[in-house]
Amino acid sequence: MNKYLLKSFTALFIFLSIFTNAQTSYKKFGIEVNGGLREYHGDLGSSLYFKNSPDYQGVGGAFGMYINSSFDVNLYGSVGDIGFYKTVYDVERVDYSRIGFRSRVTEGMIGLTYKFNNGYILDEDVRFKPYLRAGWGAMSSASKFTPESLPKGNEGYRQDRFWIASHWNAGLGLKIAVSDAIDIVISEQFNYSFDDNYDASPYVVAGARLNSAAEGNKPLHDIYAYHSLGLVFNFGGDGGSSYRIKDEDGDGISDEFDICPNTPEKYAVDTVGCPMDDDKDGVFNEDDECPDVPGLPAFNGCPDSDGDGIVDSKDKCPKVPGLAEFDGCPDSDGDGITDAEDKCPLKAGTVEGQGCPDSDGDGIYDHVDVCPATPGIVANKGCPEIKEEVKEKIRLAAKGIFFESGKDVLKSESFENLNVLAEILREYKEAKVIIEGHTDSQGDDADNLVLSQSRTESVKKYLASQGIDESRMSAIGYGESKPVADNATAKGRAFNRRVDFKLVY
Numbered sequence: 001m002n003k004y005l006l007k008s009f010t011a012l013f014i015f016l017s018i019f020t021n022a023q024t025s026y027k028k029f030g031i032e033v034n035g036g037l038r039e040y041h042g043d044l045g046s047s048l049y050f051k052n053s054p055d056y057q058g059v060g061g062a063f064g065m066y067i068n069s070s071f072d073v074n075l076y077g078s079v080g081d082i083g084f085y086k087t088v089y090d091v092e093r094v095d096y097s098r099i100g101f102r103s104r105v106t107e108g109m110i111g112l113t114y115k116f117n118n119g120y121i122l123d124e125d126v127r128f129k130p131y132l133r134a135g136w137g138a139m140s141s142a143s144k145f146t147p148e149s150l151p152k153g154n155e156g157y158r159q160d161r162f163w164i165a166s167h168w169n170a171g172l173g174l175k176i177a178v179s180d181a182i183d184i185v186i187s188e189q190f191n192y193s194f195d196d197n198y199d200a201s202p203y204v205v206a207g208a209r210l211n212s213a214a215e216g217n218k219p220l221h222d223i224y225a226y227h228s229l230g231l232v233f234n235f236g237g238d239g240g241s242s243y244r245i246k247d248e249d250g251d252g253i254s255d256e257f258d259i260c261p262n263t264p265e266k267y268a269v270d271t272v273g274c275p276m277d278d279d280k281d282g283v284f285n286e287d288d289e290c291p292d293v294p295g296l297p298a299f300n301g302c303p304d305s306d307g308d309g310i311v312d313s314k315d316k317c318p319k320v321p322g323l324a325e326f327d328g329c330p331d332s333d334g335d336g337i338t339d340a341e342d343k344c345p346l347k348a349g350t351v352e353g354q355g356c357p358d359s360d361g362d363g364i365y366d367h368v369d370v371c372p373a374t375p376g377i378v379a380n381k382g383c384p385e386i387k388e389e390v391k392e393k394i395r396l397a398a399k400g401i402f403f404e405s406g407k408d409v410l411k412s413e414s415f416e417n418l419n420v421l422a423e424i425l426r427e428y429k430e431a432k433v434i435i436e437g438h439t440d441s442q443g444d445d446a447d448n449l450v451l452s453q454s455r456t457e458s459v460k461k462y463l464a465s466q467g468i469d470e471s472r473m474s475a476i477g478y479g480e481s482k483p484v485a486d487n488a489t490a491k492g493r494a495f496n497r498r499v500d501f502k503l504v505y
Helices: 002-021 388-399 412-427 445-465 490-496
Strands: 029-042 056-066 071-090 095-115 128-145 161-177 182-193 223-235 432-438 473-479 498-504
Touching (some): 029 071, 029 182, 056 223, 071 128, 071 223, 128 182, 388 498, 412 445, 412 498, 432 445, 445 498
Parallel strands (some): 432 473
Antiparallel strands (some): 056 071, 071 095, 095 128, 161 182, 182 223
């Protein structure tokens, strides 16, 4: 019997340990496994509290579900032996007889547990948690009796037998918290049967009644006590615990593991009891109007990407710091016109000038004024008019440009005239020059076009050597396509072989 009980208890303990290890830290249910001693009290006598031998072993278990801070509902039971033996004098045999029994008793019950750690008597989160338990159920018993227990006239009743009966149970115990998931439990239970089948007494043996517990009075229904030690494994649920752990803020995380134990009710929490903040911006999800994008508390969790104090959702220029009066867009020059609409965003201007000033006061705003620092005329895009004497110098210089015959090589006598042109370009810094090359009609048209182009490039190259930026010069060869005289005469052809200069803005 001892080996059977030890194996049963060990197997049940290992199974429940594996099963409960995977549960969450906040528990609504509890499974108890226990083992201990059973002691008899009845018509034959009493072995309660070790005053008579023998004591027998038992194993048991329970499943509990939290109802409220004071009560759990339980299904519980145990299996094991009870028994008792005594020696009586048999007047018929004129000798002493050993009478008694041993029964394998299995019972199951449903009941209520009253917890003293209910917040009224003791705090809910105390380590030592006393309780009372009471319930009702059914039991089965298989009894064996000693041969001397068979009095005459009752032999049929006293044969080894099996039966099922109802009984009630009451007990008290103490749970000692090891962790949120595990309690040690010490308990004392008393089971009262509604019949007298364990010991089959009182009956007459050799003319003597055997009701030693109530000699001469009504027989005792059988009682046995179960002294046990076990473990409780708490698991599952989201509304409490069979062995309730304190949760001041009611967020489902016990205070023992709750890093934020005073979280207001409206906030969903993470595994450590703190409000959820998916975008990690310091604003809880329930307060965050932009829960998936990191933002600022000042804007209820929404971003201000450019840091201008205007939330992105209301900022027309969310990537560039701006002003509230322009819906978050900048006005870099402070002229009241946003940079996006300002033709001169870094120079304060007027609405009429589309945000630009008229720096030289010539009536032409800087964004269309090629010469914004020099007063000019509309015809020259804001640049000054070229004087007639300058134009004449340009015409004379153009007439003094000569090349080697049939080549693009400048003759040395051309350099003085080209230097005059370079000086004019240095004076009129905003002006550009168009260099046009022409030929007469002698020779192949295509060859003439190539020659005129290469000669203008030679002029451009020389002017560049005199410090004139090439970006201010354009070189175009027209070949024989733009004559100014009759190519039929030698004099006309001489006029047509020319280089022209045009100053433009």
